[in-house]
Amino acid sequence: MTEVRIAGVGLTRFGRHPDRTGRDLFAEAALRAFEDAEVPRADVEGLNYGNFIGALAEGQGHQAPLMAEAAGLRCPATRYEEACASAGVAVREAVRTVRSGEADVVLAGGMERMTHVDTPTTTRGLATAADDLFEVRSGVTFPGAYALMARAYFDAFGGDRTDLAHIASKNHANAVDNEYAQYRREITVEEALDSPPVATPLHLFDACPITDGASAVVIVSEAYAEEHGLDAPVAVTGTGQGTDRMALGDRESLTETPAARDAATAAYEEAGIGPEDVDCAEVHDCFTIAEVLAIESLGFAAPGEGIRAAREGFTTADGDLPVNLSGGLKAKGHPVGATGAAQIAELVRLLRGDHPNSEHVDDATTAIAHNAGGTVASAVVHVLEVAE
Amino acid sequence: MTEVRIAGVGLTRFGRHPDRTGRDLFAEAALRAFEDAEVPRADVEGLNYGNFIGALAEGQGHQAPLMAEAAGLRCPATRYEEACASAGVAVREAVRTVRSGEADVVLAGGMERMTHVDTPTTTRGLATAADDLFEVRSGVTFPGAYALMARAYFDAFGGDRTDLAHIASKNHANAVDNEYAQYRREITVEEALDSPPVATPLHLFDACPITDGASAVVIVSEAYAEEHGLDAPVAVTGTGQGTDRMALGDRESLTETPAARDAATAAYEEAGIGPEDVDCAEVHDCFTIAEVLAIESLGFAAPGEGIRAAREGFTTADGDLPVNLSGGLKAKGHPVGATGAAQIAELVRLLRGDHPNSEHVDDATTAIAHNAGGTVASAVVHVLEVAE
Numbered sequence: 001m002t003e004v005r006i007a008g009v010g011l012t013r014f015g016r017h018p019d020r021t022g023r024d025l026f027a028e029a030a031l032r033a034f035e036d037a038e039v040p041r042a043d044v045e046g047l048n049y050g051n052f053i054g055a056l057a058e059g060q061g062h063q064a065p066l067m068a069e070a071a072g073l074r075c076p077a078t079r080y081e082e083a084c085a086s087a088g089v090a091v092r093e094a095v096r097t098v099r100s101g102e103a104d105v106v107l108a109g110g111m112e113r114m115t116h117v118d119t120p121t122t123t124r125g126l127a128t129a130a131d132d133l134f135e136v137r138s139g140v141t142f143p144g145a146y147a148l149m150a151r152a153y154f155d156a157f158g159g160d161r162t163d164l165a166h167i168a169s170k171n172h173a174n175a176v177d178n179e180y181a182q183y184r185r186e187i188t189v190e191e192a193l194d195s196p197p198v199a200t201p202l203h204l205f206d207a208c209p210i211t212d213g214a215s216a217v218v219i220v221s222e223a224y225a226e227e228h229g230l231d232a233p234v235a236v237t238g239t240g241q242g243t244d245r246m247a248l249g250d251r252e253s254l255t256e257t258p259a260a261r262d263a264a265t266a267a268y269e270e271a272g273i274g275p276e277d278v279d280c281a282e283v284h285d286c287f288t289i290a291e292v293l294a295i296e297s298l299g300f301a302a303p304g305e306g307i308r309a310a311r312e313g314f315t316t317a318d319g320d321l322p323v324n325l326s327g328g329l330k331a332k333g334h335p336v337g338a339t340g341a342a343q344i345a346e347l348v349r350l351l352r353g354d355h356p357n358s359e360h361v362d363d364a365t366t367a368i369a370h371n372a373g374g375t376v377a378s379a380v381v382h383v384l385e386v387a388e
Numbered sequence: 389m390t391e392v393r394i395a396g397v398g399l400t401r402f403g404r405h406p407d408r409t410g411r412d413l414f415a416e417a418a419l420r421a422f423e424d425a426e427v428p429r430a431d432v433e434g435l436n437y438g439n440f441i442g443a444l445a446e447g448q449g450h451q452a453p454l455m456a457e458a459a460g461l462r463c464p465a466t467r468y469e470e471a472c473a474s475a476g477v478a479v480r481e482a483v484r485t486v487r488s489g490e491a492d493v494v495l496a497g498g499m500e501r502m503t504h505v506d507t508p509t510t511t512r513g514l515a516t517a518a519d520d521l522f523e524v525r526s527g528v529t530f531p532g533a534y535a536l537m538a539r540a541y542f543d544a545f546g547g548d549r550t551d552l553a554h555i556a557s558k559n560h561a562n563a564v565d566n567e568y569a570q571y572r573r574e575i576t577v578e579e580a581l582d583s584p585p586v587a588t589p590l591h592l593f594d595a596c597p598i599t600d601g602a603s604a605v606v607i608v609s610e611a612y613a614e615e616h617g618l619d620a621p622v623a624v625t626g627t628g629q630g631t632d633r634m635a636l637g638d639r640e641s642l643t644e645t646p647a648a649r650d651a652a653t654a655a656y657e658e659a660g661i662g663p664e665d666v667d668c669a670e671v672h673d674c675f676t677i678a679e680v681l682a683i684e685s686l687g688f689a690a691p692g693e694g695i696r697a698a699r700e701g702f703t704t705a706d707g708d709l710p711v712n713l714s715g716g717l718k719a720k721g722h723p724v725g726a727t728g729a730a731q732i733a734e735l736v737r738l739l740r741g742d743h744p745n746s747e748h749v750d751d752a753t754t755a756i757a758h759n760a761g762g763t764v765a766s767a768v769v770h771v772l773e774v775a776e
Contacts, residue, residue, distance in 0.1 A: 021521065047631075054516075055443050059524065061516035062471035065631045065647075065765040069638075076629035076651075077766065078477050081467045083450035089466050093481065100488030128442075128449035133409065136447065241464035243435075243453045250457075259453075263464075377453040378465065 003222035004098045005232040005387065007105075008037025009345035014213035014333030015182040016115045022051075022058060022214075023070035026111040029214035029338075030071035033107065033345075037218040038230060044218075045103035047077035048094045050086030050110030051337035053125035057117050071107065071216075081337075083129035084286060086110055087215060088340025088371030088380030092239045094219045095382070104224040109216035110342075112335035122210055126336070129374035131247040143207060143287070145248060145375045147199035150289040152254035154201065157304030161201050164288040165192035166311040168205045168330055171285060174317055175327025177356035178346075182211055182333030206288040211333035215342035222387075234348045238273070238383035240266025246377045255304075257376035260297035264370070264381045268299075271383035275299035279364035280350060281321065282343035284372040284379075285328040291315075294370045295323060298381070317360040325350060325357040340371035340380060347384050391610035392486050393620040393775065395493075396425025397733035402601035402721030403570040404503045410439075410446060410602075411458035414499040417602035417726075418459035421495065421733075425606040426618060432606075433491035435465035436482045438474030438498030439725035441513035445505050459495065459604075469725075471517035472674060474498055475603060476728025476759030476768030480627045482607045483770070492612040497604030498730075500723035510598055514724070517762035519635040531595060531675070533636060533763045535587035538677040540642035542589065545692030549589050552676035553580035554699040556593045556718055559673060562705055563715025565744035566734075570599055570721030594676040599721035603730035610775075622736045626661070626771035628654025634765045643692075645764035648685035652758070652769045656687075659771035663687030667752035668738060669709065670731035672760040672767075673716040679703075682758045683711060686769070705748040713738060713745040728759035728768060735772050 010032025012025050026049075034041060047068045055061040068077035080090040087110030094108035114122055127136045130145060153159060169189045175181035192205035225232040242262030245251050268274055275298060283294035292306040300321055301309055309315045315323035326332045326346035329339060347367040349355035365386045372379045398420030400413050414437075422429060435456045443449040456465035468478040475498030482496035502510055515524045518533060541547060557577045563569035580593035613620040630650030633639050656662055663686060671682035680694040688709055689697055697703040703711035714720045714734035717727060735755040737743035753774045760767045 052449060053443065055441065055513070058520060059512070059516055060520040061440060061469060061513075062518075062634070062762050062765065064470060065761070066519065066634045068631050069633050073631075075631060077631045078481070078629070079469045081449060081469050082452060093466070096488065096490055097484065100484065100490065102484055102488065124447070125443070125449075128447055130450075131454065132446060132448040241466070243456050243461075243463060243465045245457050246450070246454045373453070374450050377450065 002099050002101050004095050004236040005220050005222055005225045006217055006234045006236065006348050007039050007220045007225060007230050007232040008033045008218040009348045010036060010216040011180045011342055011345050012214045013180050014211050014335060017212040018116050022111050022113050023066055025212065025214040026067045027070040029109055029216040030107060033216035033218050039105060039218050041072045043105045044073050044075050044107050046075055046097060046106040047073055048080060048090035048106060048108040049077060050080050050090040050340060052081060052083055052086050052112060056125045057114060082378050083373035084336050085340055085371045085373035085378050085380050086337040091217060091341050091344055091382065092241055092380050095236045095239050098219050098221050104221045106219045107216055108219055108341055109214065110338040111214040112337040113212045114210045115212050134247045134249065143199040143202055146287040146289055147202045148248060149254045150201050153289060156255050157307065159307035161193060162189065163307045163311050164206055165189040167288040167291050168192040170310045170316050171324050171328040171330040174325050174357060175331035178327050178332060181327040181331055182209055183331045202287055208286050208329040208334040211335040213333060213335035213338050215338040215345055217341050217344050233386050234351050235385050235387045236382055237385045238267035238271030240264060240381045242379045244377050248375055257293045257297045259376050260294060260370060260372060260379035263379045264298045267381040267383045273366060273383065277366050278368050279366050280325060280361045281323045281368045281370065282326060282347055283323055283370040285324060285330050286334060298368060298370055317357065322360050325360060343369040343371060344382060351384060351386050390487050390489050392483050392624040393608050393610050393613045394605055394622045394624065394736050395427050395608045395613060395618050395620040396421045396606040397736045398424060398604040399568045399730055399733050400602045401568050402599050402723060405600040406504050410499050410501050411454055413600065413602040414455045415458040417497055417604040418495060421604035421606050427493060427606050429460045431493045432461050432463050432495050434463055434485060434494040435461055436468060436478035436494060436496040437465060438468050438478040438728060440469060440471055440474050440500060444513045445502060470766050471761035472724050473728055473759045473761035473766050473768050474725040479605060479729050479732055479770065480629055480768050483624045483627050486607055486609050492609045494607045495604055496607055496729055497602065498726040498728065499602035500725040501600045502598045503600050522635045522637065531587040531590055534675040534677055535590045536636060537642045538589050541677060544643050545695065547695035549581060550577065551695045551699050552594055553577040555676040555679050556580040558698045558704050559712050559716040559718040562713050562745060563719035566715050566720060569715040569719055570597055571719045590675055596674045596717035596722040599723040601721060601723035601726050603726040603733055605729050605732050621774050622739050623773050623775045624770055625773045626655035626659030628652060628769045630767045632765050636763055645681045645685045647764050648682060648758060648760060648767035651767045652686045655769040655771045661754060661771065665754050666709065666756050667754050668713060668749045669711045669756045669758065670714060670735055671711055671758040673712060673718050674722060679711065686756060686758055705745065710748050713748060731757040731759055732770060739772060739774050
């Protein structure tokens with residue numbers, strides 16, 4: 001089986017880009033990735049592109065060929081849509097394509113523009129990630145859905161809003177030095193607690209923002225990297241994907257995310273490692289409670305114990321397992337269709353030692369990315385390792 | 389490399405299904421495919437699902453996990469969106485996954501519901517397959533775009549509306565006996581000519597209808613088929629995908645579809661065959677002119693000669709190369725996100741000899757499917773062969 005390397009990564013700044021088109025944003029991320037990789041565009045054999053609500057927010061479906069053109073590519077181009085896990089799936093399929101020998105170079109990434117439309121449109125757009133017939137029509141939006149999960153968690157295991165506020169505060173602190181982050185300012189636990197309620201027990205600072213941005217990752221075979229003398233020290237050694245029932249009401253538990261657990265199990269198995277081998281993680285913290293469920297599903301905390309991880313310092317920048325050193329979705333921002341590949345890009349920078357927060361993971365060799373769709377009806381997990 | 393077989397296919401009737409949900413339609417297609425394949429659902433390792441305008445027409449994105457649930461599957465599920473080529477891409481990636489050894493059984497298919505929304509919504513939804521900034525805002529809709537291509541073709545090579553009317557008449561004749569077709573009635577060339585104009589030179593009977601429907605194909609490795617004693621005589625021996633510039637105004641020619649040509653070249657090369665080896669084809673005739681461009685891009689007619697193929701009997705049911713024996717998009721119907729896999733399903737039935745029109749291709753061993761996105765900014769081509 002062909003080994004898979006990441007030759008380069010590119011990101012736009014995450015935030016508000018009212019004056020830029022989607023193709024402009026993606027072209028910037030792709031340009032940076034190609035410059036970072038030192039791979040010529042002519043060698044690219046496929047574009048795997050993630051986008052979620054482009055048809056609603058921009059009147060633009062069929063974005064893959066458009067983005068290939070914007071990125072200067074002439075190759076098969078495919079859009080993946082898996083709600084907030086769209087780019088994670090795009091990366092996964094690129095990894096599998098390169099691993100299979102079908103291609104030596106694939107560009108994977110994503111883009112979302114969300115801040116230019118009004119809030120009802122954004123809310124309705126994001127709600128298309130939930131079950132329209134059995135959730136959305138009953139009034140469930142995403143803050144509400146994750147609030148239900150937080151309540152169920154508190155009921156089952158204890159924990160409180162202060163635990164969640166520590167997660168928000170941690171992720172904001174991590175974002176301060178990240179040049180691509182939407183919110184580069186610290187918030188205190190008290191500020192998070194005092195922010196206005198959105199869907200009890202979740203308050204404003206428990207939620208990630210609405211964000212524009214793009215991401216791109218150049219995925220190559222080890223053979224291609226060697227042949228071209230590329231500096232591509234990070235390998236993708238495991239990929240996994242999981243699926244769960246869509247509607248919360250159809251699930252056996254609101255405090256577990258089996259799609260993520262299945263994805264993690266598969267990714268760990270492929271990589272031949274376990275949670276104990278991981279040095280840092282980027283997880284899908286669309287809400288603070290989501291980070292709790294994520295680290296439990298990845299095996300970093302037992303059920304009911306993830307809630308204390310940030311408060312007790314386990315997942316802080318200088319903790320045993322730094323989580324979301326990028327700032328996470330919470331502070332770095334969440335351009336939905338771009339997020340999965342952006343997580344990979346941040347981990348690659350961290351492992352290569354050229355991330356502003358690399359100092360916190362000096363000897364790190366192994367990282368994991370967790371990207372979830374909707375209320376984790378789908379999930380994608382990747383294991384990255386510094387190659388020998 | 390693992391050989392890929394199609395173990396079973398399933399379709400709903402194409403047409404109007406105002407009383408059924410999307411998940412209901414897809415569940416029916418999947419049920420039929422599993423019954424046809426005699427493959428247990430527990431063996432399925434992935435669902436590749438195509439859908440185009442679900443977020444706009446149904447308020448439902450993130451459909452892949454929903455459809456996995458509806459089909460009784462618990463496995464990774466991914467949505468592919470490539471406008472009208474969505475299911476073609478879903479099939480292609482399933483073929484590549486099985487071929488690579490990553491999985492032995494993948495279900496590929498798609499679904500679209502379009503008839504329940506009003507015409508402006510459908511038209512706007514379909515227009516998201518074109519370039520929103522440089523085409524749609526200038527008033528280009530799909531009938532208009534294909535009318536421009538028809539005009540350019542007539543100018544370059546000659547041909548007239550009567551040539552196109554023969555294509556419509558042929559495809560309607562083919563649909564009469566197809567139990568899944570939307571329009572099971574013949575139309576004469578005169579009726580086609582006399583139908584009301586839509587976008588000159590295209591009239592109503594040059595266009596495919598608006599359609600609800602679903603399709604599913606069970607794709608397995610040859611080893612799995614043998615081990616389980618499956619009756620799976622049809623192999624996928626070639627797959628190709630191509631991409632072109634999105635906006636018609638950015639292309640070098642309006643009378644060529646290089647995305648389809650590239651896809652066909654790749655598919656033929658993988659299969660080790662050429663156009664002369666093909667016994668029958670399903671091509672993407674969203675408009676009659678599209679069938680002309682399709683057969684030229686597949687190498688069945690030289691540039692400028694495809695226009696006469698139906699009129700001269702080359703592509704009719706008893707011609708040298710029957711095209712769209714299913715009725716095509718034109719008469720069978722075009723539930724956009726389902727079409728690519730439906731074409732494969734029809735070809736499998738034709739090659740196995742259990743299609744109502746199999747009598748027209750008695751000794752057929754080789755077939756080709758051509759599925760296009762938008763104005764062929766993307767295209768997917770598959771070669772199917774009866775295995776030895």
